[in-house]
Amino acid sequence: MIGLDESSSSARISRYETGIHEPPFATAQNLGQVLNVPAAYFYCEDDKLAELLIQYTRLDAKRRKQVLNLAAELHAEMD
Incomplete structure (x- = not known):
């Protein structure tokens, strides 16, 4: 729903959750849109x-x- 490639999304989300990588701001915006929260919420x-x-x-x-x-x-x- 946020435009991530499904074949790599699980690994990418795991890296975001563990702090290895940070998602691009555009990803936070897309996720916020899907969840009906502002992107700033994630920060x-x-x-x-x-x-x-x-x-x-x-x-x-x-x-x-x-x-x-x-x-x-x-x-x-x-x-």
Whole structure:
């Protein structure tokens, strides 16, 4: 579904999972498209940030702006 050659896909995915190789960004984009998550999701080291990315991308433009404004307000309160 993401355009990998089936004859080598198992070995390639195994190398990605073990950290021997990193997939090209285009592969992460294709995988994200199939799984309905943003490509950035695969690069998150924090589970909560990964969840935030998923929820954010599912919002419409108006609500995304609200989230960004809220984050800015919360950050300003920290100063």
